[in-house]
Amino acid sequence: MADKPSDLVQGTLDMLILKTLALEPMHGYGIAVRLEQMSKGVFRLNAGSLFVAFQRLERAGLISSEWKATENSRRAKYYVLTDQGRKRLNSETREWGRQVAAIARILEAS
Amino acid sequence: MSLLRSMVVGLQSLFRKEQVSQELDEELNGFLEMAAEEKMKQGMSRKDALRAVRLERGNLETSKEVVRSAGWESFVEICWQDLRFAARMLRKNPSFTVVAVLTLALGIGANTAIFSVVNAVLLRPLPYKDSDQLVQLIEHDQKRGVDFDWVSFPNFHDWAEQGKAFQYMAAYKFHALNLTNVSQAQMLFGLKVSANLLPTLGAEPILGRNFRPAEDQPGGDHEIILSYDTWRQSFGADPQLIGKTLTLNDQPYTVIGVMPAGFNFPPTVPITSAVPSRKAAFLIPLGLAVNPDQRDWNMLGVIARLKPGATIAQARADLDIVSRSLERQYPTQNQGITVRVEPLLNQVVGDIRPALWVFLAAISLVLLVACANVTNLLLARSTIRQREMALRTSLGASRSRLVRQLFTESLLLAVGGGAFGILLAYGGILLLTTLSPDNLPRIGDVAIDGRVLAYTAVVSVLTGIIFGLAPSLGVALVDVSQPLKGQRSTPTPKHSGLRSTLVVSEVALSLALLIGAGLMLKSFVRMERVDPGFRADKVLTVWTILSEAKYAPQKRAAFYQQAWQRIQALPGVKSVGAIDNLPLSGVHGGGPFTIEGHPTTSDADAPAAYRCVVSLNYFQTMSIPLLQGREFTEHDRDGSPTALIINETAARRYWPAQNPVGSRLSFTTGRTQPTWLEIVGVVKDVLHDGLESPAKPTIYLTFLQSPQAFMVTVARTDVDPASLSPAARGAIAAVDKDQPVLMTRTMADIYSDAVAQRRFNTALIVAFGALALLLAMVGIYGLMAFAVTQRTHEIGVRIALGAQRWDVLKLVLGRGLRLALLGIVFGLAAAFFLTRFLSKLLFNVPQTDPATFIVVSLCLGGIALLASYIPARRAMRADPMLALRYE
Numbered sequence: 001m002a003d004k005p006s007d008l009v010q011g012t013l014d015m016l017i018l019k020t021l022a023l024e025p026m027h028g029y030g031i032a033v034r035l036e037q038m039s040k041g042v043f044r045l046n047a048g049s050l051f052v053a054f055q056r057l058e059r060a061g062l063i064s065s066e067w068k069a070t071e072n073s074r075r076a077k078y079y080v081l082t083d084q085g086r087k088r089l090n091s092e093t094r095e096w097g098r099q100v101a102a103i104a105r106i107l108e109a110s
Numbered sequence: 111m112s113l114l115r116s117m118v119v120g121l122q123s124l125f126r127k128e129q130v131s132q133e134l135d136e137e138l139n140g141f142l143e144m145a146a147e148e149k150m151k152q153g154m155s156r157k158d159a160l161r162a163v164r165l166e167r168g169n170l171e172t173s174k175e176v177v178r179s180a181g182w183e184s185f186v187e188i189c190w191q192d193l194r195f196a197a198r199m200l201r202k203n204p205s206f207t208v209v210a211v212l213t214l215a216l217g218i219g220a221n222t223a224i225f226s227v228v229n230a231v232l233l234r235p236l237p238y239k240d241s242d243q244l245v246q247l248i249e250h251d252q253k254r255g256v257d258f259d260w261v262s263f264p265n266f267h268d269w270a271e272q273g274k275a276f277q278y279m280a281a282y283k284f285h286a287l288n289l290t291n292v293s294q295a296q297m298l299f300g301l302k303v304s305a306n307l308l309p310t311l312g313a314e315p316i317l318g319r320n321f322r323p324a325e326d327q328p329g330g331d332h333e334i335i336l337s338y339d340t341w342r343q344s345f346g347a348d349p350q351l352i353g354k355t356l357t358l359n360d361q362p363y364t365v366i367g368v369m370p371a372g373f374n375f376p377p378t379v380p381i382t383s384a385v386p387s388r389k390a391a392f393l394i395p396l397g398l399a400v401n402p403d404q405r406d407w408n409m410l411g412v413i414a415r416l417k418p419g420a421t422i423a424q425a426r427a428d429l430d431i432v433s434r435s436l437e438r439q440y441p442t443q444n445q446g447i448t449v450r451v452e453p454l455l456n457q458v459v460g461d462i463r464p465a466l467w468v469f470l471a472a473i474s475l476v477l478l479v480a481c482a483n484v485t486n487l488l489l490a491r492s493t494i495r496q497r498e499m500a501l502r503t504s505l506g507a508s509r510s511r512l513v514r515q516l517f518t519e520s521l522l523l524a525v526g527g528g529a530f531g532i533l534l535a536y537g538g539i540l541l542l543t544t545l546s547p548d549n550l551p552r553i554g555d556v557a558i559d560g561r562v563l564a565y566t567a568v569v570s571v572l573t574g575i576i577f578g579l580a581p582s583l584g585v586a587l588v589d590v591s592q593p594l595k596g597q598r599s600t601p602t603p604k605h606s607g608l609r610s611t612l613v614v615s616e617v618a619l620s621l622a623l624l625i626g627a628g629l630m631l632k633s634f635v636r637m638e639r640v641d642p643g644f645r646a647d648k649v650l651t652v653w654t655i656l657s658e659a660k661y662a663p664q665k666r667a668a669f670y671q672q673a674w675q676r677i678q679a680l681p682g683v684k685s686v687g688a689i690d691n692l693p694l695s696g697v698h699g700g701g702p703f704t705i706e707g708h709p710t711t712s713d714a715d716a717p718a719a720y721r722c723v724v725s726l727n728y729f730q731t732m733s734i735p736l737l738q739g740r741e742f743t744e745h746d747r748d749g750s751p752t753a754l755i756i757n758e759t760a761a762r763r764y765w766p767a768q769n770p771v772g773s774r775l776s777f778t779t780g781r782t783q784p785t786w787l788e789i790v791g792v793v794k795d796v797l798h799d800g801l802e803s804p805a806k807p808t809i810y811l812t813f814l815q816s817p818q819a820f821m822v823t824v825a826r827t828d829v830d831p832a833s834l835s836p837a838a839r840g841a842i843a844a845v846d847k848d849q850p851v852l853m854t855r856t857m858a859d860i861y862s863d864a865v866a867q868r869r870f871n872t873a874l875i876v877a878f879g880a881l882a883l884l885l886a887m888v889g890i891y892g893l894m895a896f897a898v899t900q901r902t903h904e905i906g907v908r909i910a911l912g913a914q915r916w917d918v919l920k921l922v923l924g925r926g927l928r929l930a931l932l933g934i935v936f937g938l939a940a941a942f943f944l945t946r947f948l949s950k951l952l953f954n955v956p957q958t959d960p961a962t963f964i965v966v967s968l969c970l971g972g973i974a975l976l977a978s979y980i981p982a983r984r985a986m987r988a989d990p991m992l993a994l995r996y997e
Binding site: 027048076 | 181
């Protein structure tokens with residue numbers, strides 16, 4: 001069963017969700033759409049893996065949630081980035097940048 | 111922090127399952143609806159849009175399941191499910207469950223009981239402040255290779271002055287006091303101690319105060335501290351008692367303190383019958399001064415508290431230096447004398463430690479046998495459950511899930527076994543403490559405490575893992591398709607191989623245990639047959655100590671002569687004698703002597719012997735035969751030359767190949783002018799130190815020439831000796847109403863004490879062996895019975911094809927016997943290796959005694975044959991028609 005996106009590491013998915021929520025609070029579907037847009041359709045996530053990630057992040061205290069009405073006046077659970085989540089996002093982004101740079105150097109060197 | 115949050119949220123979803131599930135439902139539903147709306151905007155019908163979304167994003171139920179199983183609480187939930195299922199399965203098979211739980215309960219319970227003894231006796235610290243800092247100091251004589259628990263006062267004094275590793279060093283000695291001037295004269299048994307004994311132990315009186323150093327001086331020593339029990343029992347817990355004067359040994363003593371209820375020192379009174387009480391009733395000052403002539407008078411127990419941070423090794427090194435300098439200073443008395451430093455706990459448990467570890471090891475073997483049995487039961491059941499497992503696999507249960515399920519069942523069995531085991535352990539402890547000899551130290555403290563419970567829990571889980579391993583892993587190997595095709599489940603070769611191996615190891619383990627039990631039993635029989643050198647039946651012993659202040663030596667003789675006459679006159683008494691150091695009682699004394707014409711340079715080279723003072727009729731009363739010369743007579747009295755009688759061992763060792771009668775010896779050694787004393791007779795040996803120690807050279811003196819204050823009167827009777835005890839006490843009181851009797855005991859009781867430890871050890875090991883044997887036999891029976899049921903079809907075919915019933919019997923018996931023989935071979939090898947750990951507990955039996963090995967093996971083989979005969983007979987009677995109808 002594909003309960004994990006094929007070549008998307010867990011940490012990467014978490015970071016992308018945090019990144020998405022950094023702009024504004026968002027409900028699950030909104031986050032999925034935004035992720036697809038950001039990745040130009042590369043990340044097409046099924047509901048299972050997405051919601052497992054929400055649950056994980058919420059339990060870690062990086063995001064919180066509340067029920068609100070959508071623009072189409074539907075009830076949906078909106079996820080909000082917490083202060084702790086924002087901090088984590090910043091540090092992860094920096095770390096990510098370093099790793100990418102390192103990988104790039106290795107690739108160039110070979 | 112986030113861990114905490116995760117736990118809180120997890121717990122919430124466990125307990126508010128409905129609400130959490132509803133929320134997730136709504137959220138996911140919303141998600142899929144929004145996705146579908148998006149598609150409908152692009153012109154799809156609602157139905158198509160919903161299907162497309164399901165394909166793209168996964169359907170609602172699967173997603174829910176994925177999200178739910180991601181949290182840790184889902185693991186708990188599965189475990190809970192497994193547990194309930196396991197409980198249901200076990201309930202459905204009550205006979206299996208009962209047998210398995212009982213087997214485990216027996217194993218775990220016995221193990222718990224033995225561990226609780228180990229815990230209380232060996233592991234629990236002594237009841238003193240920082241007791242791991244307390245040590246015992248023992249003199250070691252390098253030349254003779256012997257230890258002296260007792261130390262002379264001058265040596266103790268020098269160790270205490272010169273030793274640097276110690277915060278305190280204290281000395282004590284046992285002492286008895288006659289309490290008079292009260293309604294009934296009473297003998298109190300207690301200690302003389304140095305003033306710093308209580309600070310050394312970190313203890314303080316609850317009333318009054320400790321001794322002052324000035325009170326621990328010759329002449330200034332008339333203060334007494336009472337034990338809590340004495341204060342309550344003899345003085346009605348009178349708080350005004352402090353400062354009052356008691357008459358003890360006809361001397362005035364001022365009560366200066368009362369110890370707390372829990373205080374007891376020494377932690378165990380040495381294992382001897384001579385001590386009427388396990389608890390010291392009083393403390394009085396030692397009141398000794400250094401007398402250089404007494405450097406070899408070993409009479410004090412010495413303990414010390416290490417300086418904070420100092421180790422035993424440092425203390426040893428420290429005292430090595432001291433003892434070497436003392437050796438140079440006092441070569442005559444201290445040559446070859448070194449000091450051993452041992453934890454004080456060793457004094458208490460040193461003798462019993464090896465036996466207890468052997469017991470724990472043995473009972474763990476029994477538990478292993480129990481495990482093997484339960485494994486076998488589970489394997490048999492898993493053969494039967496193959497269909498169920500196959501069905502569940504084909505319905506989508508993963509193998510790991512099935513393994514986990516089976517493991518849960520095993521653990522549940524183990525926990526059940528553990529719980530019943532604890533109940534059994536309570537009974538076991540009761541039995542152990544009742545059966546155990548009184549002199550097993552700290553046996554009264556045995557109880558199930560936290561540590562014992564933790565041990566039981568660990569043991570139960572471990573056994574669960576051990577016996578659950580094979581059946582659970584077996585599932586992983588099962589071929590799913592076969593059982594479902596409706597084929598008769600035959601035991602897979604792998605299973606039956608494993609089960610046979612288990613039975614073989616059961617037989618091997620129990621054989622090893624039984625051989626150990628056999629060796630112990632043989633040792634016990636050998637010891638019972640040992641001739642102690644006297645007749646112990648129908649003898650009453652009466653223990654008295656005269657106060658030295660009231661009774662000068664000549665008055666002692668008069669007192670005892672009268673007392674013995676009165677006891678002799680009692681109806682039922684045949685003869686009366688007396689001795690100061692009664693055999694088997696743990697009391698002994700003696701020292702070096704010089705043989706005329708054989709001068710020696712130092713004490714260490716001199717011949718040495720026990721010394722006993724006996725009354726005229728002692729040898730006759732105890733039935734100790736005279737071998738040479740004559741007995742003491744009333745002509746050997748004050749004023750006439752001192753007469754000596756020696757025992758056989760002394761005669762053989764020191765007067766080899768010659769008649770010692772007429773030879774002379776002296777108790778003075780070294781440079782002092784000797785007084786020569788003549789040997790007038792030789793008597794047969796008596797085993798003074800217990801039935802397992804060889805006779806020691808002994809020299810007897812006659813009471814008339816050296817009257818003692820402490821004498822044990824022995825009376826041989828026609829009637830039950832215990833029944834004469836009140837009359838004997840009356841006889842003593844008739845001579846002096848202020849003279850208490852220390853105790854009266856029959857010689858048979860004293861003899862019984864001397865063999866109690868071995869009897870207990872033997873009973874325990876034999877019980878373990880029997881338990882293992884029982885379990886192993888159940889194992890063989892179970893395996894054979896199961897095999898016969900499984901092979902009913904095959905046997906039916908054989909009979910139908912003309913096999914004789916005898917052949918069938920041979921077939922089944924042969925298999926059982928093969929397994930038993932294999933087990934016996936391995937068991938013999940194991941016993942050969944394991945019995946060496948038993949060697950310390952054996953007596954006059956080699957650890958690889960061939961007779962024991964052979965007899966026990968034959969017995970086990972016979973019983974194994976019997977255990978497989980019952981199922982074999984059933985197989986023999988199998989009706990071929992019935993067997994074949996199963997097809």
